[in-house]
Amino acid sequence: MSRSIKELSVHYNPINERNTFTSGDIVEGRVVLEVTKEIKVDSLFVKLTGDAHVSWTEGTGDDERSYRDYERYFKIKQYFIQESSKRGQSERNTTLLYGETYGPVIKPGSHVFPFRFQLPQQNMPPSFNGVLGWVNYILTVKLSRPWKPTSTTYTVLNFVVTNDGTNDHLLQPQSGTQEKKIKLFGSGQMSLTATTDKTGYMQGEMIRVFVDIDNSSSRDVKLKYSLKQQQIFFAEGSSNGAYTHIVKETRDLIPSGQKTKIIVDMIVPHDLTVTIENCRIIKVQYELKVSLGVSFASDPAVRFPVVILPPEQHCPPWRGPPGGFQSYPPPQPNLVPYPPGELPPPPAGLYDSTVLPHPGAAGVYPNPDAFQPGFHPAPSAQKSTLFTLYARCLRNLF
Known part of the structure; x- marks a missing residue:
């Protein structure tokens, strides 16, 4: 100067x-x-x-x-x-x-x-x-x-996107089940059911997943879960990107013949990049994965898209874990059993929507169904009347 x-x-x-x-x-x-x-x-x-x-x-x-x-x-x-x-x-x-x-x-x-x-x-x-x-x-x-x-x-x-009252779908829980038959180095079958409390989470908020495991096989397994970020960039007909594990954990063993129910809690970092789906040349997406670690075999896994929001876009949590989720006696060491006597979130599907064009597009933002290959949403199911009423009440608050 x-x-x-x-x-x-x-x-x-x-x-x-x-x-x-x-x-x-x-x-x-x-x-x-x-x-x-x-x-x-x-x-x-x-x-x-x-x-x-x-x-x-x-x-x-x-x-x-x-x-x-x-x-x-x-x-x-x-x-x-x-x-x-x-x-x-x-x-x-x-x-x-x-x-x-x-x-x-x-x-x-x-x-x-x-x-x-x-x-x-x-x-x-x-x-x-x-x-x-x-x-x-x-x-x-x-x-x-x-x-x-x-x-x-x-x-x-610092520009952020705020809730315009069209993000009711982010309140919906997601649920999925995977089963696996053991044919090599053992016998029997195992199943994994995972249910999230909702789909959208603020920076700094806790993601809660309810996990039901039935290990009716002759093999011991481990519960594994992760939250992965994927950044994708587009230019001149090509794409490039990278992914980062925000959370990656392995829990205690579930022995052969054991049934157990576990609550998994993950804190979203306060400075985590929010989901970006309304940009033509940049996407930022998140995948939540829950799986059973099986030695010398592919892991049965349930995957969900997760939308990360700024703190201004609060999505109230589901108030209770799945009902009938009494702990299988005895509970496993270092595992958190479900509290007894509370009702489950009904299974809910994802939404049929598309990536928003830009600029000036109207419609739902973010669009958690706009995932790139490799990000597999759970099968969709019909929304419950309870959640429809719940979403309407929430919209009146914004």
């Missing part, structure tokens, strides 16, 4: 304790420019942009190829000082806002330029920084002077 410019900064006013913004919110703030001597300015403006970008390289040497793609959601610009020859001119894909204008000569001292933007009312993905791409919402200030380098500064907004 030039010696004559002591400070060029941009500041916005937080609107909540978490310092987040969402569609339709007002972003107000100020640009501070402090100069040590008189300067002449061609233009001074602040802009607010929302963009997604992905890029990666595959191969080496002559076979190396780069992939990239870009998506712009909006660009809003407010000029404080603009060259007279360019005033009133439209800018491509830009919404211009006009407020108070200032002269082209800035006197020595500190000067404050207020601005006010409104985020578009459209379906945009949340802020995200991933292994091969990002989604950013940025306030940028640019100061242009004759015969001088352009001075630039910026600050990043």
